[in-house]
Amino acid sequence: MDQADIPALLSRLASDEDASRKMAVFKLQSSINDPSFADVFISSGGLVILRRLIMGAGGNTLAYSLQSLSRLLEVDMGWDVFEGPTSGDLVERIVELIVTNPLVNILRGAMSILVALVSHSQSETSSTASTPGTFGFRALKPAIAVYPQFFELVIQKLQSADHALCATTLMLINALIRDAVSNETSPSHHSGRVGGTGEEWPKFIKRLQDLGLIKAVYNLMQSAALQDLAHPLLEFQSLTKVLLKRWRDVKVDLERPDHRRALKGIHLASAPTRDYMNGSGRTDDTPESVKKSSKRHHPEKWRRLGFETENPANEFDTAGFLGMMDLTDFIRKNEDGFQKLLLEQSTRPLHERCPIARASLAVTLTLFEHFDCEHSEMEDLRGYQLSDGKHQDKLFRPLLLQWSRLHTAALHAFFRLWKTTAAEQHDFEKVAELVRILVDQVVGQAGRAKDVVDVEEDLVEYDLGRLRELQMELLGFSFEDQWGHHLYKVRESLNQEAITFVKEQRVRCLLQGTWFSKPARKENRGEYQNRRGTDGTLWRYAKLSHNRRYLHYADFALRTSSEPGLDALGERVDLRTISSVVSNVSAPNGDSTAESTLTGPPSSRHSTKITINSYVNPEDARKGVPTSGKEYELLTLYPLNHSVASEWLDGLLMLLDQAPITAETNKLVNLVKDYGLKIRLLNVRMEATYMGPPVGAGVVPSREGLDDNYYYTI
Template sequence: MTDESQRNLRTLPTPPTQASNGTPSKSGLIPTNTVTTKEGITVRTRIEPSLPVDDVVRQLCLNLKIKDPPTMFALRDESDELVTNDNLRKKIKGKVHLKLVNAPAIEAAEIVERLAARDARLGLTLTSLRKFIREEQFANEFLSRDGLHELISVINDSHGNVLAYALTAMQNLMELDHGWSNLSDSFIFRVVEILSAESSLINVCRPATAILKKLVEADPANAPGTHIASSSRAPPIPPPGSVYRYGFEVVFEQMKRESRLLETVVSRLGSADTTMALYSMMLINSLMAHASEDLWEELISTLQHLNVHKAVIRLMSSHTIEDLTSCILDYQANVVRMTYRKKNLPVDPDNEPAHIASLDFIWQKSRAKEEQDNDGGTIKWRKLGFDSEDLTQEFMEVGVLGLDCLQNFVAKDPDFFAKVVQEQLSRPEERRCPIAKASNDVVDLLSEHWAIFGPGYSTSTTFQPFFLNFHRVHALATQFFLRMWNESGASTGDFMRVVALTRSQVKVALRKENVRPWHEVEQDFLECEYRAVRDRQMQELEKEDDMMSKVPIRNLRAKLYKESLEFVRQQRIHCLMQGAWFMNALPISANTPRDTIRRPSRPWRFMRLDQGLKSLHYVDSALKFVVRSGLEDLPERIDISQISEIATGTCAPFPHTMNNQPDMNISPQSPLQASPLSFSLVTASGITLAAQIAPDQSRWADWTDGLNMLRRTGGHVASAETEVFVHALTEIGLKIRLLNLSGDQAEIPSGIIAGNPPASNDFFFSEL
């Protein structure tokens, strides 16, 4: 090293290390950093932390006698992270080695020029671009030089690894909330084409999938502040320059032009590359969570045709990374919301072609014949077990979900269905099993079992493969209902009794859903004997009042369940706003050698959610301290909009060190063990924004569930504590509501029968 490289450079005059009274001066505590220039010269310097970066660069250029203007230079650390006014103090205190490099404006100009040239250095240029594009200063300079146009041109004309680098750069650019508001339909279709090609490399598919996902989520309704006016039916209009101008409909329109896209995405759920499976799962979740009112039925129908449920069920038993657990639970939550949507969509037998076709199919396969009653009316649907010919009213409680389940039951074995219908019609009317009505009641029972009460959050913390087989379970339970009707010699007045038997069997057959094999479910429904089911149900009735199974009570429980869920959501978010201390952790997705890991100098982190629910503010510290209310003590922040996944059980504590040396009692080759109290905040591109370990189970539940409930796409509950809490509140609220009725022994009817409508509108409601 030359004499020049060893000299002590001062950005400020180096003050004496001691004051005149012999005590160390405050300025003497300034750490010494090393700075390397572009020419390879390394100098040692003391930098005042309170200086702005521009002043630091200016003094460095002055002392090094660099003739070029200081605006042409910037500081980066060894990992090429740009030094800014926000992180300068952290770099200085950490004695980080710095580099004097080209300013973002110079880097951006050179990269745009090389992109336009398309020379042999294009791969290296894109490698630099995908690294720098995340920086606000560089991105602004890049965009101002029409760099986005050049990047899109590369994406349109490239393939292989060059295309992968370009797509990754585009994906990283889209992490910003500006600069990509004018992407054309042709670009979106280009990404769709890339993703649809089975020959596409995995490193091409990953960023392409993430880009589509980001475009789906960039819906005007998701723009910051639009949730206040969510009750309005008119779609919000994004302001000029806003990136929230795409959304589900824009992307889905281009997806429909390439019919193989969804098929290819679903097939990649079985990819040996678990990260590819993760990205595909995240895209499917985004499509389901953001599907518009006009197109959600088409999307769900397509996904069902592609057997996406079957692919997800396979993932439940074969996944190897914890990130997939969160995605699968999100998928279950999305299916719950979609099922609720179907359940509340009325059947229209007169105007909806799909409903008309389904009903025609059911009627034809029944092989029944219409008749006339004594009043000249038609007897048709009553022959299949409905109470009337008004099908909209008959399906009122179960909607299109009930119609789909009945059609699936018929399609599963048309000959069996026809045989059952004809058998029932041969009996006296009071002894006939109302098949269609039984099917609808089974749908209602299964909805109750899986808590399909509203479009809120799913409280299941475990995999539910039987729920994803809703139609198959419905068919088994309906067959069970028919068998119990026949074996018990039931008549019309015994309908609710057989419903109660079926409810009891549903609870037994679907127990321990995440661990039981499917063949045991089939055995429980198809082979159980009437007497055994009846005896068990009688024992259950001894423990639980029969009043609890009545329809009004079940409806009340569903209402209280939604209220309890919202109460818990507010409580969890309040915990986030109070803040908490966590231990900084190490993500273990990569096989990091233990002997290269050093415990950080500031192992503790305090995090707090701001009042606007938009950012997590935090501070890292060597020791815990009393954090004042507000955000003054929390200089760093993470935008909630950047969080795509809250992965749990994915981080390990840093190995114990003594004097910065690893613990010799632990082998360097021994694997790191994930803490069950750990969680990480992950972006759509897989970047870990935070990796923390909670101090206890309660704090872990508050934060993982609270962060999930903050997400715009909704989310699943991650902890058993929250699940138990919601159900306990529901049951307590139900019992309190019933105290007056049960105390007075008031009779609760099984249902309410509406009277005939008024003959005219010549009436008024009395105030008495």
């Protein structure tokens, strides 16, 4: 619309005919977000007319009027409408519409205006920032006093089927939370009251949470409407981190009544006996001298609950009031279990008791670190803008909104790990590290749509063996980063040690001796004789000599219960004459580590055999005939199962200084090597993982000031 048409537009806006006003304000909403147009519109008195429409119109005329004002505020113009003695009436009218009007198009416009009104107090460019009481929550407070159900109805709007209304509603909630936190008075004031709500900001946040805010946003974050609500959801997620950080930064101060009551509640919930009560029976009328004399309490009053000292307030320094909130919440929701746990721990020696309070604080800090609550609140939103569709889904962390339930589940996992590993007090940090790995694995790998109930079950029931494997993998990665070169040398050394160890084990199998089968003689069309081999024997026994130079063997008709000695083995193979060892060793079904055991007598199923070859033909050697350079088969062995085949094939190869080839032996080598590495890693202090080499390591000392006058003392 051209600026020259503004007078005619204003005339139609002020018309007594509703149809004329509706058409005019419909056109106005599409042009008013042009700053040059808006400037002329305001200077021509249009703001007064627009306000009059909002105060008295209804239906679509009202919806278009609200939308026009919202777009005017978006270009940072028209703020004068909220100044002066009548500004409160306009705000009350908008709040009234949100509370009483069911039409979505009116609600969207009203919500948008309140978003701008609340957010304007946080704008650095606000020209009226020096006039308190105009913007922010202060501007809404009188109207909310008239409509106290305002917050409840706003949160209900988050369940609307209209995604645009949901997004605008969440933007309003975000603006209110940001205003509450950003307008907090200075920390020197113990009241901690915020500049708009007239109450402490934690109480304001709790008020919203009690109305179902967390559940509503959690459902939105897991819904299919994620793309339409992405920006306000990510802003709410960032604000949640801000709040968690604020709570952590609040120091526990026993001078504050609420902190003192919380700590006292923790103690009373433990069902202490009379011996543990502090000054029981005192009243306000009790003489001061009696009060002082009764201040002496049981020496383990707080240690009994899992604190390190009898001054628990100091132990919240790192986790802050957030740690106290989590501990209090856990005890409040699990009071019976908490008391039973304390009774169970009291029956154990002091050094074996699980420190419940310390464990709770450790879990709080683990969750705080996992969700990266220290990071800038805008990083999630920036990451969403820069990422593609495949990775955007991972930026949403609905489980962050289930902080309390995650804390409880992870704390129960801590207790389980403590009991299962038979940990003691000096193992506390090790158990805390396992819990950190558990949280990273379960919570970190959970998809956006995974229900919190499933996550709770996974935390409490996670396989401990797998958890230890993850710990060793992570420890290995850490050492790779810090000690990669040194770790490579260690692995090389361990590999040689493992091969030597496995070679000795395989050779000992040969020294012990083993029964092998012999294939039966072929008869009609592939059928086999069941009781006799080709020469009347069914079994073959082989054994390595003690000097490891000869492989002795003999054939037998029956397999005896006692192992034949070397004197009973009439044939032998000189290992020095072996040219190659060939086999078709393979596991059934393609599984290289599987075992196929033949329980009955040998039959036609001889799928595995080991063939020992030589360039020396035994008959030619006896006759003195020179070698022809052709390989001859000296001995064929048919192992009874895959494990025996692996032992003998690789044992013979390693005796000939060749590398093992079966998967079973290589798996054993890797197993021995990995255990050796883990033992070395576990013998290194954890802090050494991150410290790197000491300062000056590897530096060649200077010879400055030295001469060649030196000698050796013998």
